[in-house]
Amino acid sequence: MCSILQCTSRRCCGKLTNGWSKGTGGGVRIGQPINIVGAGLAGALLGVMLMRRGSGALRLWDRRPDPRRTRGERGRSINLALAARGIAALERAGMMDRVRPLLIPMRGRMIHERSGAATLQLYGQRQEEVIYSVGRAALNRVLIEEAARHQDVTIRFDQTCVAADPTGNVLRFRNEVSGAQYQVDLAPTIATDGAGSAVRTSLASAGQLSVREEWLDHDYKELTIPPVEGRPALDPDALHIWPRGGFMLIALPNTDHSFTATLFLARTGPRSFEALPDSQAVLDFFLEEFPDAVPLIPNLLAQFSAHPAGQLGTVHAAPWRIGGQVLLLGDAAHAIVPFHGQGMNAAFEDCLVLDSLLERCEDWESLFATVEQVRRPNAAAIAQMALENYTEMRATVLDAGFVRRKDLALELERRFPGRFIPRYAMVMFHPEIPYAEALRRGAVQEQILQELDRVQATSVDFTLARKLISERLPALAPT
Secondary structure, eight states: OOOOOSOOSHHHHOOOOOSOOOSTTSSOOOOSOEEEEOOSHHHHHHHHHHHTTOOSOEEEEOSSOOTTSSOOOTTSSOEEEEOHHHHHHHHHTTOHHHHGGGOEEEOEEEEEOTTSOEEEEESOSSTTOOEEEEEHHHHHHHHHHHHHTSTTEEEEOSEEEEEEETTTTEEEEEETTTOOEEEEEOSSEEEOOOTTOHHHHHHHHTTSSEEEEEEEEEEEEEEEEOOBTTBOSSOTTEEEEEEOSSOEEEEEEOTTSOEEEEEEEESSSSSBSTTOOSHHHHHHHHHHHOTTTGGGOTTHHHHHHHSOOEEEEEEEEEOSEETTTEEEOTHHHHOOOSTTSOHHHHHHHHHHHHHHHTTTOSSHHHHHHHHHHHHHHHHHHHHHHHHHHHHHHHTGGGOHHHHHHHHHHHHHHHHSTTTOOOHHHHHHHOTTSOHHHHHHHHHHHHHHHHHHHHHOSSSOOHHHHHHHHHHHOOOOOOO
């Protein structure tokens, strides 16, 4: 077995080295071709990482048509938020120079109240503490183009995975153009085929792993806010939120000066998608809840009717791997709801960890087991934090106490660096802090904030703050 990493950071993962290690005791031995099922963001990035090592055949399979030759699917999952963990993985793959032109920095949340008032809540307090809006299709194209540049990479689109069979050591596919079915050797296969993973479903059907899907009782629908006379209709430096307690509308900027808006709303009930059966109901709902957004979406009713509603949920799979034959990675192993903007970042961090462990593990079985051991607690932590962040985004951001404690948290970070870092900042800006540790420290910090807020409503005694922090928060290791 290989050594267990204590965290998922660049600091802990060691330096990137070149070339596959094939010698005894020198890392995973590469023989047969490696399969990656799913050439989406995680699969394509992992392909780039593996090919940077210089040898070994790699086969990527995807059920979609080639995205380099087709338009992205409109109305579903267009925008993503790239943060420090995803950036660390892209840097490791040597991709940031190509990705940077696709990025739009967002400094904070622009909170839109029913009155029309808008207030910016900064994500952090340093100039570099921003997150980036990025289009899924454009990012996927760049990663696929880079993976395809390597002569040892084969990418086959329109190929649906029918089954993964560890007993027979075969991976079965159907060609969506010809209808022909065929099979290839299974081991080793890394499944990055998303929340609806065909590989995971096949293994679960065969009783080789268990899957639990926790569906949120809220769905989402995406809409486009077009530019106005060639200019963005909203401040392009922020993620815009219309929080309404039980639901919300958000909008992220695009490089063409449009915004992708997403309505998150209950599936059933008095305020729900079910309660919007026709155009008049939709218009009345938007005029009541988001009156300042209605003029920004001139074809609101047409878009609302044409765009499908998507489901939101969390996937729990156990185990993530079958020996040294198959490993689930990214959403295929641990899909989460999108409210912390970490689905892609967590998947990219999975890839970074796997790549960093290749030279520490003796074989595929120990590699796959170690990846799961390192990543499982962190995947569980970000799944929990993502659910909690939905409540914060749609409701808590309007609470005066929340705003007060948020400002206090930033002041404590300034006064006690290396000890107190707001949980949001740990998740988004500190890849050296594992998700699980951010969750643990965040709970302690929230208790401290609550205590200080209770006993000192008008002013803060920083002597007490220092005492609580020194007693309860060990210093973080320097990066």
